[in-house]
Amino acid sequence: MQPVRHSGENRARKEQKKEKHPHHETSCHFGSQEHRSGKFRINSRRGMEKMSHRLESFTERATLYAEQTRTADQSTGPRAGDSGLKLDRIDFGLDMHRQLGTLCWKRKNDRLRILLITSRETGRWVIPKGWPKQHVPDADMAMREAWEEAGVTGKIAPRAIGTFDYAKVMSREADIEVALPCRVEVYPMEVLDLSRRFPEAKQRKRGWFSPAKAAALVDEPQLAQLIAEFEPA
Incomplete structure (x- = not known):
């Protein structure tokens, strides 16, 4: 006869599986729109690293632009556009x-x-x-x-x-x-x-x-x- 498993044991087993395979959830925005629901579900460390690399890449490029605006030659004159430069x-x-x-x-x-x-x-x-x-x-x-x-x-x-x-x-x-x-x-x-x-x-x-x-x-x-x-x- 098969032993009867109680619901409490089943819940415990599910919790153990979650601990072994955690899901990381983060939000990602591009421009003025969110991708689909605005959330990506990442199921592995490799996926998390890939997402982090993409965000770091965008941040680096944005920072580079900010540095360019601060160090641009003064001969460009008055700030043009919403940020400024010609x-x-x-x-x-x-x-x-x-x-x-x-x-x-x-x-x-x-x-x-x-x-x-x-x-x-x-x-x-x-x-x-x-x-x-x-x-x-x-x-x-x-x-x-x-x-x-x-x-x-x-x-x-x-x-x-x-x-x-x-x-x-x-x-x-x-x-x-x-x-x-x-x-x-x-x-x-x-x-x-x-x-x-x-x-x-x-x-x-x-x-x-x-x-x-x-x-x-x-x-x-x-x-x-x-x-x-x-x-x-």
């Missing part, structure tokens, strides 16, 4: 991340005017911009960003007129900034309507400027050139 003088060592921007314009008394908005963190003058979205045409996404950040609607061009680079700050700690290098594709849009109420109305200011004035106000040299040379089709 990006044609910086070797990021990181992949460029793609964004979509909107160059909003109108004519007033036969004079071209450019719309700029302030950034939420630093108050710099910038253009509306954001991330592309799967299954949404780039031009449509750029127009959506213009509405959310500037409260404008209008007629957007189907193709970008150029790009500019900047560093999007992801975190700040003491005097060190960790930033994500981004390349923004710029879509011109003729503004047909300007709303007082829009999603980020309380977080930003906006203003109309001549192309020369707008080019002087933005920090990114590539964007300044796009604005200065812009002529509506």
Whole structure:
């Protein structure tokens, strides 16, 4: 006759197995999204070491960028982008991340005017911009960003007129900034309507400027050139 095992013994055996084969659980974030549920289950020491190596590699590259921003030549001038520097003088060592921007314009008394908005963190003058979205045409996404950040609607061009680079700050700690290098594709849009109420109305200011004035106000040299040379089709 087989001996009867009590539930208490079964629980004890399960606990012993857990002690022999522990599962380590950690969270991993990449950019602004979490991978699946945000958790990886690692079942071996080798897997844990591999994950640690990946995190260390990212930290080293981010630290390298931070050191570059602190030791860059002062001739780069005023800090450009959300982190600062004129990006044609910086070797990021990181992949460029793609964004979509909107160059909003109108004519007033036969004079071209450019719309700029302030950034939420630093108050710099910038253009509306954001991330592309799967299954949404780039031009449509750029127009959506213009509405959310500037409260404008209008007629957007189907193709970008150029790009500019900047560093999007992801975190700040003491005097060190960790930033994500981004390349923004710029879509011109003729503004047909300007709303007082829009999603980020309380977080930003906006203003109309001549192309020369707008080019002087933005920090990114590539964007300044796009604005200065812009002529509506």
